[in-house]
Amino acid sequence: xxxxxxxxxxxxxxSRATISRVLNGGPVAEATRQKVLAVLAETGYxxxxxxxxxxxxxxxxxxxxMHLEPALLFGDPYFxxxxxxxxxxxxxxxxxxMLWLGNRSKQETLQDIERIGLxxxxxxxxxxxxxxxxxxxxxxxxxxxxxxxRREDRTASYVDVDNVAAAAMVTRHLIxxxxxxxxxxxxxxxxxAGEDRLTGYTQAMAAAGLPTxxxxxxxxxxxxxxxxGVPPLLExxxxxxxxxxxxxxSGALAALVEAGVAVPDDVALAGFxxxxxxxxxxxxxxxxxxxxxxxxxxxARVLLDLLEDPDGGPRRILLPxxxxxxxxxxxxxxxx
Amino acid sequence: xxxxxxxxxxxxxxSRATISRVLNGGPVAEATRQKVLAVLAETGYxxxxxxxxxxxxxxxxxxxxMHLEPALLFGDPYFxxxxxxxxxxxxxxxxxxMLWLGNRSKQETLQDIERIGLxxxxxxxxxxxxxxxxxxxxxxxxxxxxxxxRREDRTASYVDVDNVAAAAMVTRHLIxxxxxxxxxxxxxxxxxAGEDRLTGYTQAMAAAGLPTxxxxxxxxxxxxxxxxGVPPLLExxxxxxxxxxxxxxSGALAALVEAGVAVPDDVALAGFxxxxxxxxxxxxxxxxxxxxxxxxxxxARVLLDLLEDPDGGPRRILLPxxxxxxxxxxxxxxxx
DNA sequence: TTGTATGCGTTATCAA
DNA sequence: TTGATAACGCATACAA
Numbered sequence: 241x242x243x244x245x246x247x248x249x250x251x252x253x254x255s256r257a258t259i260s261r262v263l264n265g266g267p268v269a270e271a272t273r274q275k276v277l278a279v280l281a282e283t284g285y286x287x288x289x290x291x292x293x294x295x296x297x298x299x300x301x302x303x304x305x306m307h308l309e310p311a312l313l314f315g316d317p318y319f320x321x322x323x324x325x326x327x328x329x330x331x332x333x334x335x336x337x338m339l340w341l342g343n344r345s346k347q348e349t350l351q352d353i354e355r356i357g358l359x360x361x362x363x364x365x366x367x368x369x370x371x372x373x374x375x376x377x378x379x380x381x382x383x384x385x386x387x388x389x390r391r392e393d394r395t396a397s398y399v400d401v402d403n404v405a406a407a408a409m410v411t412r413h414l415i416x417x418x419x420x421x422x423x424x425x426x427x428x429x430x431x432x433a434g435e436d437r438l439t440g441y442t443q444a445m446a447a448a449g450l451p452t453x454x455x456x457x458x459x460x461x462x463x464x465x466x467x468x469g470v471p472p473l474l475e476x477x478x479x480x481x482x483x484x485x486x487x488x489x490s491g492a493l494a495a496l497v498e499a500g501v502a503v504p505d506d507v508a509l510a511g512f513x514x515x516x517x518x519x520x521x522x523x524x525x526x527x528x529x530x531x532x533x534x535x536x537x538x539x540a541r542v543l544l545d546l547l548e549d550p551d552g553g554p555r556r557i558l559l560p561x562x563x564x565x566x567x568x569x570x571x572x573x574x575x576x
Numbered sequence: 577x578x579x580x581x582x583x584x585x586x587x588x589x590x591s592r593a594t595i596s597r598v599l600n601g602g603p604v605a606e607a608t609r610q611k612v613l614a615v616l617a618e619t620g621y622x623x624x625x626x627x628x629x630x631x632x633x634x635x636x637x638x639x640x641x642m643h644l645e646p647a648l649l650f651g652d653p654y655f656x657x658x659x660x661x662x663x664x665x666x667x668x669x670x671x672x673x674m675l676w677l678g679n680r681s682k683q684e685t686l687q688d689i690e691r692i693g694l695x696x697x698x699x700x701x702x703x704x705x706x707x708x709x710x711x712x713x714x715x716x717x718x719x720x721x722x723x724x725x726r727r728e729d730r731t732a733s734y735v736d737v738d739n740v741a742a743a744a745m746v747t748r749h750l751i752x753x754x755x756x757x758x759x760x761x762x763x764x765x766x767x768x769a770g771e772d773r774l775t776g777y778t779q780a781m782a783a784a785g786l787p788t789x790x791x792x793x794x795x796x797x798x799x800x801x802x803x804x805g806v807p808p809l810l811e812x813x814x815x816x817x818x819x820x821x822x823x824x825x826s827g828a829l830a831a832l833v834e835a836g837v838a839v840p841d842d843v844a845l846a847g848f849x850x851x852x853x854x855x856x857x858x859x860x861x862x863x864x865x866x867x868x869x870x871x872x873x874x875x876a877r878v879l880l881d882l883l884e885d886p887d888g889g890p891r892r893i894l895l896p897x898x899x900x901x902x903x904x905x906x907x908x909x910x911x912x
Numbered sequence: 913t914t915g916t917a918t919g920c921g922t923t924a925t926c927a928a
Numbered sequence: 929t930t931g932a933t934a935a936c937g938c939a940t941a942c943a944a
Contacts, residue, residue: 244921255931260923269929289693290635291921293626294936300692301674320656327677336692338637339675343664356636356672357625358694580937591915596939605913627937630920916943925934 243285252279293358301336302543303353303362307373308342318532322387325536326363333544346373354380360547363387363539367431385543387535388432397546397555399539401530403433406561407440410482410510410528413563415448419480419508425459425469425492427484437484437512459488466491479507486511486518489525508569524566535559579621588615629694637672638879639689639698643709644678654868658723661872662699669880682709690716696883699723699875703767721879723871724768733882733891735875737866739769742897743776746818746846746864749899751784755816755844761795761805761828763820773820773848795824802827815843822847822854825861844905860902871895
């Protein structure tokens with residue numbers, strides 16, 4: 241069957257231990273190193289992962305936990321982008337990826353992960369302020385990196401975009417354009433992204449001395465929420481609407497058009513995510529671009545880094561976002 | 577840290593081997609079994625996967641290889657459905673899932689899989705008549721199950737839907753409705769599904785003594801191909817069009833409407849897949865429903881079965897499909 | 913039915 | 929710089 245270190249030892253005339261050192265970068269004379277490398281190349285040897293794991297305590301495999309409704313998981317390019325980014329970064333560092341989706345209860349999933357052992361660490365999507373699975377992983381002895389975070393948590397490692405700053409940036413953009421009655425159709429209550437974007441909006445408005453009373457409508461990240469949010473905001477006399485994401489903005493745009501409101505002349509409109517369709521709307525949508533694949537890749541790197549140096553304290557990464565200005569805010573003649 | 581068999585042996589007063597037997601269903605007296613089980617439950621012991629793998633040669637982890645363009649992987653609900661189905665079936669049998677996506681070359685991916693060892697077997701999507709990665713896996717010593725298959729291959733285990741039979745079923749449905757000039761906009765050349773559906777169509781036409789000259793247009797599974805296929809088929813005087821998938825059918829429908837052709841009165845239209853949008857078209861689309869999640873789950877079961885009994889020969893599973901009749905073929909007054 | 917002993921293929925600790 | 933040798937935690941052939 242497969243070659244073992246002993247086979248290679250016979251073939252190259254050195255001890256098993258020396259081969260292992262060559263493999264793992266231990267101290268070994270250059271001459272013998274070359275000799276061993278030659279045999280290695282010639283035989284196409286590859287180490288037994290299980291034995292290596294048993295002896296070293298590290299498996300070279302990490303877990304990815306995306307505990308979501310299937311529809312959400314795949315309907316939304318967000319999660320697929322994450323997966324792609326993680327897969328890339330892990331493959332680059334010869335690390336395997338085990339995947340847990342939401343087909344069992346959080347309780348069971350947590351047990352599965354602990355039971356199967358053999359993952360050195362996990363990356364878990366954490367989009368809710370409260371999540372038993374995330375809590376369980378953080379409480380376990382498994383090194384864990386969150387994608388997303390809970391604001392009050394100071395001990396967990398995470399990768400996220402700075403939703404607060406990004407939302408404030410869009411809002412300031414609208415303010416800079418001369419808009420004063422800026423409404424917000426928020427994301428799902430309880431979601432970190434939703435709450436943070438709301439916070440960013442509120443902060444920017446407050447900083448500009450603008451009121452937000454009656455200007456915030458609760459949404460849920462869906463087009464329907466965008467549609468539903470438009471009438472009360474028109475009622476409140478808005479001249480701009482910042483939606484918690486592009487999907488919401490697309491619904492809002494439809495409702496505005498139906499109501500005969502000119503965008504952006506009467507009401508400027510902005511979203512968040514820069515999904516593919518955003519540039520194709522009429523008018524093209526001003527929005528926030530976040531590289532989802534980059535988030536996934538960064539999470540993978542952070543986890544590997546954490547495994548390398550577990551005592552380095554929690555890693556907290558906020559990735560930057562980019563304001564993409566399109567005609568839904570600047571295309572009209574308003575204020576010109 | 578973690579408990580070992582030796583710890584449990586001390587705790588329960590039997591030997592390590594006996595504990596192992598209880599764990600693996602070996603012969604053990606009922607009394608001692610109960611005693612051991614009690615200790616097991618009490619301690620919440622879970623075996624070290626690496627050690628178990630090393631000793632037994634089986635890891636309890638399988639690989640899933642979906643080597644595709646990212647856009648295809650996640651744009652198409654097909655692949656997400658597969659993943660979901662596999663994940664379900666594997667979780668049910670306490671088997672872990674490692675994932676390889678298309679972020680490295682086929683060559684590298686193959687090496688990765690072999691190098692990482694520790695997968696007992698793999699499931700690989702095989703939608704092309706020729707695929708170096710699939711060939712490589714089949715040639716390796718890793719037990720492999722294909723999703724999709726190559727018709728000429730009699731040795732590989734696979735799970736697929738019976739594309740030939742399904743396509744023949746739709747075609748017969750059109751024939752039974754009295755259509756005679758039935759056109760086909762095919763799938764991508766070189767794809768198994770595309771070729772098989774073309775075969776099914778051709779067979780059904782031949783069986784009914786109907787000609788197919790000038791009635792077949794090459795497509796590529798996309799709406800644009802559907803649009804492009806309509807003019808030549810109208811030219812050929814069709815009274816029905818069977819498209820290789822729903823996406824193609826949606827494009828064809830748009831082109832028919834634009835050309836002022838009544839569906840189904842003038843031309844009946846059928847697709848394949850029964851994607852979500854099919855029922856929402858105007859008119860709702862007659863199509864073939866294939867349960868993608870079921871395919872994924874079945875592939876997982878087949879692989880586990882193959883691992884259980886490697887000498888049972890290749891498993892070749894063709895899952896049934898269902899003809900979903902809607903108004904794009906039966907809604908009109910044609911032939912009434 | 914149970915226990916003992918050995919092997920799985922590495923890594924890592926000691927001496928040399 | 930190298931080579932023995934002891935873990936790592938479990939499965940299993942062999943004895944009892």
